[in-house]
Amino acid sequence: MTTAAQRSSAIASPARRSGGGLLGAIYIVWWRDVLRYWRDRARVGASLAQPLLYLVIFGTGLASSLGGGFGASAGAAGISYIQFIYPGVISMSVLFTAIFGAMSIVWDREFGFMRELLVAPIDRSAIAIGKTLGGATQAMIQGLILLVLAPFVGVYLDPLVLLELVVLVFVLAFGLSALGVALASGMRSMQGFQMVMNFLMMPMFFLSGALFPLVGLPGWMTVLTRLDPASYGIDPIRRVLLGSSGIPVDRFALTLFDRTLAIPVEATIVIAFGLVMLAIAVRSFQRRD
Amino acid sequence: MGVIEVSGLVKRYGDLEAVHGIDLVVEPGEVFGFLGPNGAGKTTTISILCTLLRPTAGEARVAGIDVAHDPAAVRSRIGLVFQDPSLDDQLTARENLELHGRIYGVPGPLRRQRVDELLQVVELADRANSLVKTFSGGMKRRLEIARGVLHHPQVLFLDEPTLGLDPQTRKHIWDYLQELRRSEGVTLFMTTHYMDEAEFCDRIAIIDRGTIVALGTPAELKSRIGGDVITLTVADVPTAAKEIAERFGIAPLAANGTLRIEVPDGASFLPRLVRELPMRIDSVALSRPSLDDVFLKLTGHAIRSEGASDKDMLRNMGRMWRGGRR
Numbered sequence: 370m371t372t373a374a375q376r377s378s379a380i381a382s383p384a385r386r387s388g389g390g391l392l393g394a395i396y397i398v399w400w401r402d403v404l405r406y407w408r409d410r411a412r413v414g415a416s417l418a419q420p421l422l423y424l425v426i427f428g429t430g431l432a433s434s435l436g437g438g439f440g441a442s443a444g445a446a447g448i449s450y451i452q453f454i455y456p457g458v459i460s461m462s463v464l465f466t467a468i469f470g471a472m473s474i475v476w477d478r479e480f481g482f483m484r485e486l487l488v489a490p491i492d493r494s495a496i497a498i499g500k501t502l503g504g505a506t507q508a509m510i511q512g513l514i515l516l517v518l519a520p521f522v523g524v525y526l527d528p529l530v531l532l533e534l535v536v537l538v539f540v541l542a543f544g545l546s547a548l549g550v551a552l553a554s555g556m557r558s559m560q561g562f563q564m565v566m567n568f569l570m571m572p573m574f575f576l577s578g579a580l581f582p583l584v585g586l587p588g589w590m591t592v593l594t595r596l597d598p599a600s601y602g603i604d605p606i607r608r609v610l611l612g613s614s615g616i617p618v619d620r621f622a623l624t625l626f627d628r629t630l631a632i633p634v635e636a637t638i639v640i641a642f643g644l645v646m647l648a649i650a651v652r653s654f655q656r657r658d
Numbered sequence: 659m660g661v662i663e664v665s666g667l668v669k670r671y672g673d674l675e676a677v678h679g680i681d682l683v684v685e686p687g688e689v690f691g692f693l694g695p696n697g698a699g700k701t702t703t704i705s706i707l708c709t710l711l712r713p714t715a716g717e718a719r720v721a722g723i724d725v726a727h728d729p730a731a732v733r734s735r736i737g738l739v740f741q742d743p744s745l746d747d748q749l750t751a752r753e754n755l756e757l758h759g760r761i762y763g764v765p766g767p768l769r770r771q772r773v774d775e776l777l778q779v780v781e782l783a784d785r786a787n788s789l790v791k792t793f794s795g796g797m798k799r800r801l802e803i804a805r806g807v808l809h810h811p812q813v814l815f816l817d818e819p820t821l822g823l824d825p826q827t828r829k830h831i832w833d834y835l836q837e838l839r840r841s842e843g844v845t846l847f848m849t850t851h852y853m854d855e856a857e858f859c860d861r862i863a864i865i866d867r868g869t870i871v872a873l874g875t876p877a878e879l880k881s882r883i884g885g886d887v888i889t890l891t892v893a894d895v896p897t898a899a900k901e902i903a904e905r906f907g908i909a910p911l912a913a914n915g916t917l918r919i920e921v922p923d924g925a926s927f928l929p930r931l932v933r934e935l936p937m938r939i940d941s942v943a944l945s946r947p948s949l950d951d952v953f954l955k956l957t958g959h960a961i962r963s964e965g966a967s968d969k970d971m972l973r974n975m976g977r978m979w980r981g982g983r984r
C-alpha cells in the first residue's frame with residue numbers, strides 16, 4: 370500500500386497535466402489515425418479499385434458515346450474525357466475517404482476506441498481537430514496515390530507541380546474531412562449515415578465538376594454547383610494537374626458571377642469552409658449529453 | 659470521506675428516467691459492486707460518475723471533485739473499463755498502453771516501466787507486440803484493465819468487466835482485479851449482473867429500474883433472507899403456491915416456473931413439505947440463500963434479460979459493420 374502510494378504520487382502530478390497541452394493531444398489523436406491507416410495497407414490497395422473503375426469505365430465508355438463531342442468543342446488543342454475526369458476521380462477518392470472515415474466516428478464514440486479519448490483528461494477540441502486532420506491525411510494520401518496513373522492518361526508531373534498538388538489535395542481533404550467530422554459529431558445513430566450518403570455525398574460528388582465541366586449549365590444547376598464546397602477544391606487540382614502538361618483546361622475553370630476564380634481564392638474558400646465545419650465539430654464534441 | 663459520494667442522482671432521457679435518485683458512498687480501497695439486470699441504469703450511473711454524461715439532478719463527487727463542475731479534474735483521477743471493448747485493435751497491446759500513457763501525460767521512462775510492469779501483471783508480456791485484433795475476449799479484457807490503472811487512478815470503474823467470458827476466464831479476471839487492488843491500492847467500482855460475482859465485492863448495491871433497493875455486504879444482504887431456500891419445480895405453480903400458503907403459512911415466490919420458499923430450517927422442513935403437499939413434485943432443491951434470492955425477494959422478479967434495446971441493436975450493427983471492414 371505504501372509502495373503503491375509512493376509510486377502513485379511519483380507520477381500523479383505529471384498525469385494531472387494531461388497529455389502535453391492541446392497540441393500534444395491533437396498530435397496523439399492524429400498519430401493514432403495515421404498509424405491505423407498505415408497498418409491497414411491491404412485496404413488501401415483495395416480502395417484504389419473503385420476510382421480506377423470510374424476512370425476506366427467513365428473515361429472509356431462516356432468518351433466513346435460522347436464521340437468527338439468533348440474534344441470537338443474544345444477546338445484544335447485536345448483534352449480527352451479521360452484526362453478531364455482524371456482529377457475528378459482523384460477528388461472522388463479524397464471525398465469518399467474523408468466522409469467514410471468521419472462516419473466511423475459515430476460508431477466509435479458509442480462503442481469503440483473514441484470513448485477512451487472521451488474519458489481522458491484532454492480537451493475535447495483536440496479530438497475534433499485530431500480526427501479532422503487524421504481523416505484529411507488519409508484522404509490526401511488516397512488521392513495522391515492515384516497520381517501514379519498520370520503517365521497512362523498523358524499527364525506529366527514535375528516536382529513543383531507535385532508540391533502544389535500535395536497542398537491543393539490536402540486543402541480539399543481538410544475541407545471534406547471537417548465536414549464529415551462535423552456531421553458525425555452530431556449523429557447518434559447509424560441511420561444518419563445512409564442519409565449523408567444519399568443526400569449529401571453523392572450530390573456533392575456529381576455537382577462538383579468531377580465528371581463534367583461546370584460551364585454552360587442551366588441556371589439552377591449553376592447555383593447548386595457553386596454551393597458545393599467540393600467544386601472549389603476540385604477545380605484548382607484540375608487546373609494545376611492538367612494545365613502543367615499543356616492540356617487546355619482553362620476554359621473549364623470555375624467561375625463565380627462570370628469571373629474566373631484565382632487558385633488561391635478557391636483554396637481559401639475551401640479552407641474557410643473547413644474551419645467553419647471544424648468549429649461546429651469542436652462545439653459538438655464539447656457538449657455532454 | 660468517501661472516494662465516491664453520490665446523492666439524489668437522477669438521469670432522464672426524454673421521458674425515461676434511467677436513474678431515479680441514487681445515494682451512495684464508496685470508501686477508499688473498497689471493491690464496490692453495482693448489481694442489477696439489463697437496463698437497470700448501471701452504465702448510466704457509471705457514465706455520470708466518469709463525466710461522460712451530465713446528471714439531470716443530484717450531485718456526484720469522485721475523489722472529492724464534483725463531476726458536473728470539473729470534469730477534467732475527475733477524468734485525470736479515474737480509470738474506466740467500458741462494457742464494450744474500447745481498445746484499438748489495429749494496434750499492439752504495448753501500443754495501446756503506450757498511447758494511453760501519452761494521453762494521460764505519463765512521462766516517457768516511467769511510462770515504459772509502467773507498461774512493462776502491467777503487461778506482467780495481466781500476463782500478456784509474451785503477446786505485447788501482437789495486434790489486439792488477434793486477442794481473445796479474455797485477453798482484451800485483461801489489457802483493458804491494465805490500461806485502466808496505468809496512470810494510477812484513485813478509482814477504477816469497470817462496467818461488466820467479465821461479460822461474455824467463460825467461468826474460468828471470469829475467475830482469472832477477478833484474480834487480477836484483487837491483485838491490482840492489493841498492489842495499487844485502487845478503489846474498484848464495478849457493475850455486473852452475475853450474482854455469483856457480486857460475492858467478491860466488499861459491498862454491493864442492488865439496483866433495479868434506476869433505484870437502489872438494497873446496499874450492504876454480501877453477508878448482510880443474504881441475512882435478509884431468513885435461513886434456507888427451497889426451490890420447487892411443479893407442473894401447476896399457482897395451485898402449489900396457494901396450497902403452501904394455506905398449509906404452512908408461508909408466501910412462496912414464483913419465478914421461471916419454480917417456487918422459492920424461505921424457511922428458517924430447511925433440512926427439517928423439506929420432508930414435511932414433500933409429505934404434505936398434495937401434488938406431484940418434479941424436483942426440489944435445498945440451498946443457502948444466494949444473492950439471486952435476495953434480488954428476487956427485494957424486487958419480486960428474477961434478474962432478467964430484456965429484449966434488445968436500440969442501443970444493443972446499434973452495438974451489434976457496429977460490430978458487423980466494423981467486422982466487415984477488417
Ligand SMILES: Nc1ncnc2c1ncn2[C@@H]1O[C@H](COP(=O)(O)OP(=O)(O)OP(=O)(O)O)[C@@H](O)[C@H]1O
Nearest residue numbers: 671674676694695696697698699700701702703967
Ligand atoms: N442514450 C440513451 N437514450 C435513451 N435511453 C437510454 C440511453 N442510454 C440508456 N438508456 C436507457 O436507460 C436505461 C438504463 O440503461 P443502462 O445502459 O444504464 O442500463 P444497464 O444497467 O447498464 O444495462 P445493461 O446490463 O444492459 O448494460 C435503459 O432503459 C436504457 O434503454
Ligand SMILES: [Mg+2]
Nearest residue numbers: 700701741817
Ligand atoms: Mg450497461
